[in-house]
Structures are given as structure tokens and as C-alpha cells.
Amino acid sequence: MRALTLLIALAATSALAEPAVSPRGQAWWHDIAVLADDNMEGRLTGTPGYQRAADYVIQRFRAEGLAPAGEHGGYIQTIAFQEQVVDQHASTAALVAADGTAAPLAVGDALILSPAGAPRPASVDAPLVFIGYGLHLPAQGHDDLKGLDLRGKIAVFISGGPAALAGPVKAANRNARAEFLAAAGAVGMITLNTPKQIEIPWARQKLLASQTGMYLADPALREMPDGFVSGSIDPAQAERLFAGSGHSFDEMAALADASQPVPTFALPLRLRATIAAQRRAVTAPNVIAKLEGSDPTLRSEYVALSAHLDHVGVGEAIDGDRIYNGAMDDASGVASVLDIAHRLKAGPRPKRSILFVIVAAEEKGLLGSHYYALRPTVPKGSIVADLNFDMPLPLWPLTTVLAQGDAESSLGAAARTVAAQNGLSLIADPLPNRNSFVRTDQFSFVKAGIPALAFKFGFAPGTDAFRIEHDWRATHYHAPSDDVNQPGVLKDEAIKLDDYVAALARTVADTPARPVWLSGSVFNPANKAP
Known part of the structure; x- marks a missing residue:
């Protein structure tokens, strides 16, 4: 009472x-x-x-x-x-072609580097590979990692998933993505969201990028490995990652929006980045x-x-x-x-x-x-x-x-x-x-x-x-x-x-x-x- x-x-x-x-x-x-x-x-x-x-x-x-x-x-x-801040504008990134030509990728604008999950490395220089939806579900008959060599590479994947898989199944696998990608030898991951699947407009995501990330102080409780890189690309600039691959972002986005199968393939580019982080x-x-x-x-x-x-x-x-x-x-x-x-x-x-x-x-x-x-x-x-x-x-x-x-x-x-x-x-x-x-x-x-x-x-x-x-x-x-x-x-x-x-x-x-x-x-x- x-x-x-x-x-x-x-x-x-x-x-x-x-x-x-x-x-x-x-x-x-x-x-x-x-x-x-x-x-x-x-x-x-x-x-x-x-x-x-x-x-x-x-x-x-x-x-x-x-x-x-x-x-x-x-x-x-x-x-x-541990609280971590990535200074997006003090960090740098470039897409590097096979001939060594580097095209700047503006951090905080075209690329947002996530401060969450684990301590970030000071730098990364690694080839890119497109892994479709980035789902690793062999028991359910779907494995985007099958046949791929991810050692020392950054995995790029697109939002969505095949219609045959239930939402919670896909979602749970995405939650474990950093862990299983790291176990396969990857050093980072980049998320691509199709324009139709974006929740927060990119302009507001850029504003939010200045905010802090966190991870648990006890390393035994972390799910993302230390030194792993995580980021996302502006959908309006995602086409740059597919140059010379024989595929396009528009093509992949159309498949993802329709929950159709999405192929996996190497991208003929490297991501070279320096990461300014404080903790x-x-x-x-x-x-x-x-x-x-x-x-x-x-x-x-x-x-x-x-x-x-x-x-x-x-x-x-x-x-x-x-x-x-x-x-x-x-x-x-x-x-x-x-x-x-x-x-x-x-x-x-x-x-x-x-x-x-x-x-x-x-x-x-x-x-x-x-x-x-x-x-x-x-x-x-x-x-x-x-x-x-x-x-x-x-x-x-x-x-x-x-x-x-x-x-x-x-x-x-x-x-x-x-x-x-x-x-x-x-x-x-x-x-x-x-x-x-x-x-x-x-x-x-x-x-x-x-x-x-x-x-x-x-x-x-x-x-x-x-x-x-x-x-x-x-x-x-x-x-x-x-x-x-x-x-x-x-x-x-x-x-x-x-x-x-x-x-x-x-x-x-x-x-x-x-x-x-x-x-x-x-x-x-x-x-x-x-």
C-alpha cells in the first residue's frame, strides 16, 4: 500500500x-x-x-x-x-590496389571504425575478401566460410541472410561473427548494410561515431579477440570495395534485400589503416x-x-x-x-x-x-x-x-x-x-x-x-x-x-x-x- x-x-x-x-x-x-x-x-x-x-x-x-x-x-x-574512444578524424585509411596505388578512405565519413568489443590495434594492413552474408552455420546447411582462406585478411560481409534460415538462427550467428572469423585467422571485419536495411541514416551514424565504446575489463569474459578490427562503410561509397572484382555492391545489395544466395569472392584491394584510440x-x-x-x-x-x-x-x-x-x-x-x-x-x-x-x-x-x-x-x-x-x-x-x-x-x-x-x-x-x-x-x-x-x-x-x-x-x-x-x-x-x-x-x-x-x-x- x-x-x-x-x-x-x-x-x-x-x-x-x-x-x-x-x-x-x-x-x-x-x-x-x-x-x-x-x-x-x-x-x-x-x-x-x-x-x-x-x-x-x-x-x-x-x-x-x-x-x-x-x-x-x-x-x-x-x-x-575499459572505455575506448576511436578518434575517427585522427585515424586514417586507404584502399590499396595490387599495383600499390592507394585511394584514401576518409575515416569518420566513408568508414566508421568501431570502438566496441576489444582493444583496437594501432594499425592494420590486410587484404579484403567478401564473404557474402558472413554466416557460419554448417549444421544448418549454410557456410559462407567454406573454402575460403581468411588468414591475415579482413572479412567484408553484407546485411541480411537467406530466407531459408530462421531470424534467430541468423542473428545468433552474426553475434558470434568476430569470434569465428578470428578463429579462422581473420584480423578484422567490415559490415556493409544495404540502403533498404539501414535503421539509422548514415549522417547520424557519423555523429554517433564520436561516442565511446566499451569492453569488459576481465579478458576472460570478452567475446571479441584483442587487436581485432571492426568497421562499417557508408552504403553510398560501398561500391569502391568491389572495383575490379567482377561484381558490384548494387548487385550484392539486390540479392541481400531479396534474401537470395550471395556469392563469396576475393576483393582485389587491401585496407591500410592507422587507428587513434584512447582507453x-x-x-x-x-x-x-x-x-x-x-x-x-x-x-x-x-x-x-x-x-x-x-x-x-x-x-x-x-x-x-x-x-x-x-x-x-x-x-x-x-x-x-x-x-x-x-x-x-x-x-x-x-x-x-x-x-x-x-x-x-x-x-x-x-x-x-x-x-x-x-x-x-x-x-x-x-x-x-x-x-x-x-x-x-x-x-x-x-x-x-x-x-x-x-x-x-x-x-x-x-x-x-x-x-x-x-x-x-x-x-x-x-x-x-x-x-x-x-x-x-x-x-x-x-x-x-x-x-x-x-x-x-x-x-x-x-x-x-x-x-x-x-x-x-x-x-x-x-x-x-x-x-x-x-x-x-x-x-x-x-x-x-x-x-x-x-x-x-x-x-x-x-x-x-x-x-x-x-x-x-x-x-x-x-x-x-x-
Whole structure:
């Protein structure tokens, strides 16, 4: 009751509250307004603004009466990171032909060098090879690396994948790409996105390139090898890589957009680059709380609800604004986890315990969730499922739910049953080549063997929702305009999704059997290559 009174009081005092919005909708929006306030300075992991946001989440957990589930009896789990900045304009690059002729490739304009994943080398000089989609799935009958010699080379690949492969399968393989390319002897990789598959316009990507990257300080926990080079090319200049190869970027892009087979072949060019990078150590916390279950046996197991607290901080100005507030990405997800915590706390206790995991450094490569999944603050093996919120986008009425991962585990059947009980239905991922399944924090739990789902408002091609989602990403995604002044956010529709996920969490928590991987899932241990 004390927590409910606090929520109503917060809603009543919020200048952003709307008379037609329910108290829970207003409280959800208030949490977003606090976390996306300019005072949080974009919640970049390792900054004072991020710490202020973490302190607010701890305050809200306490107000809800949730027990701490972090380290040393508290709510936090402290993580050590290395922050890395690549000075794009102090770095250099050129495409070098066989006769030694070098054509400059402007870093920060035509080429963006990624600062994420691992320490970058000071320089690289290596031949290029085009590896199609860059998918290494021999067990599924597709292997773009077959017959290629990648030793000492930079692999160039294009976005997308063959239609015959399921979205999560392709996405999971892309997530492991640096690891398997390095194992094959490659020294780097370059991503080519087709113009039709680009989410963030290149002009904004260039602005974002000045921001920091990160990797975990503990080398044993890194997935990208040290010294590996990673970058992306402006689609408008990608044709330069194919000169003299007998192929064109337009040809490859047309095949990729149609999800048709894409060939692999050598590119008659080398990439020669110097990389100006600086590094420093930073720390930041995950924030974790729990609601203890009611069953004497099952309470030692957990259903996790997760969202990421960080955003991208302060960056290059767009329309005079330098603070990237991250209201939808992902203050909205954190607010939904807090709303679900309030709902579950107010009702009968679920049989299993519920774990509320608010993670750091999602924007830097799912680092906070990766760390937590490998080093949980509860006994290993006790987490039976993860239900994740990342940018659910309540911008149109909720009629369908995109539950990414629903075809991989028994959670999918439970999700469909609970959806029907709530007047909803699940929808297939309309954009599987976007790789969303591996770009949200539930995937860290999946890699640790834990069945998981990630939730968004459903949208289908040809609908208003599809257009709204596309336009929002083109305009607001990773931009300062993702703040509380953006129009069109439907607060009570967000609460409907919260109610659905709360009901699903309770169902999973109360079901005696743990969720299991389906027999055909690529994540089922029985289907993994030896």
C-alpha cells in the first residue's frame, strides 16, 4: 500500500501527467521522465548521470518493498569496464590496389571504425575478401566460410541472410561473427548494410561515431579477440570495395534485400589503416532486486525480468541538443519492469521468486547482461527464464505482441496462451534481418542456456504501426529527440503490455516444470556442434 501511495503521489505531481491517463500510466511516465531528464545526461555507462539513474532505480525498488539481490547484501553488482574512444578524424585509411596505388578512405565519413568489443590495434594492413552474408552455420546447411582462406585478411560481409534460415538462427550467428572469423585467422571485419536495411541514416551514424565504446575489463569474459578490427562503410561509397572484382555492391545489395544466395569472392584491394584510440578504466553497476516466491521448494528458482538502464550519453548536437535522453531506449523498459514489480508485489506471491535485473552497458554490446548471466548474484542454474523489455515502443494500440524467441523454447507456448487470455496474439518478427534477437539483453541469458523472450508492440508490413515504427527509428532512435517531448506515446497501452508480461511471469513462476528449449532450436544444447 505504501508503494501504491507513492506511485499515485508521484503521478499527481508530475507536470507531464495527463488527466485521461490512469494512475499506473502516469506513474510509468513519471519514471521515464525522471530517467530521461537532462540531469541524467543520457545515462552513459560509467558517468555520474548513469549513477544518478541507478540510485533512482534503487530508491524505487526500496519503495516497492523489494529485497536487494545484488552483491554484499545490497542492490548493486559493480562491473569493471575499459572505455575506448576511436578518434575517427585522427585515424586514417586507404584502399590499396595490387599495383600499390592507394585511394584514401576518409575515416569518420566513408568508414566508421568501431570502438566496441576489444582493444583496437594501432594499425592494420590486410587484404579484403567478401564473404557474402558472413554466416557460419554448417549444421544448418549454410557456410559462407567454406573454402575460403581468411588468414591475415579482413572479412567484408553484407546485411541480411537467406530466407531459408530462421531470424534467430541468423542473428545468433552474426553475434558470434568476430569470434569465428578470428578463429579462422581473420584480423578484422567490415559490415556493409544495404540502403533498404539501414535503421539509422548514415549522417547520424557519423555523429554517433564520436561516442565511446566499451569492453569488459576481465579478458576472460570478452567475446571479441584483442587487436581485432571492426568497421562499417557508408552504403553510398560501398561500391569502391568491389572495383575490379567482377561484381558490384548494387548487385550484392539486390540479392541481400531479396534474401537470395550471395556469392563469396576475393576483393582485389587491401585496407591500410592507422587507428587513434584512447582507453580508460570505468566502473558501473547493474541494479538487482527480488520478490521472494511463496513455494518452499520453487522459491529457490527465479524468473528474471530485465531492461537496460544505460543510453548513449552526451554527443554531437542535433538541432542544438546534445543530450541523448533515451526515453524509449530504454527508460521505458525500466519503467515497465518497475510497474510489473508493483503489480506482482500487490497480488498473491508467485511460487518461484522474481528477479528484477536492470543492467548497464547494453548500448556497448550487452555487456552488463553478459556479465550478469555469467556471474549471477543468485546461484548458477537457478534462473529458469528471462523476460526482457527493450524499447517496446507503445506508439500505437496494442493488439499484437512481438515476443522475440517464441519459436525457440516452451516459453513460446506459454506466451501464446497468456496472450489469448489477454485478448492479444503473438506476431512473427516482420524484420528478421534487423537481428533484433541478438541486440537485446535477453540474448545474454540465452547464451548462458536460459530460455528467454524479448517484448515489443507488434507491427506488420503494410500497417500504420509498421510505418510509425520505421519513422520513429529514422527520426528518434539514438537521437536527442528520444525525450519526453516526443509525441504519440500511449501510456496506458504500455500498461497493457506490462499486464500481459506480468501475467506471463506469474504463469512461468507458478508452473512446476522449468521452461525448456524446443528440440529444433539452435540454442538447444543437443543441436550445438561438437
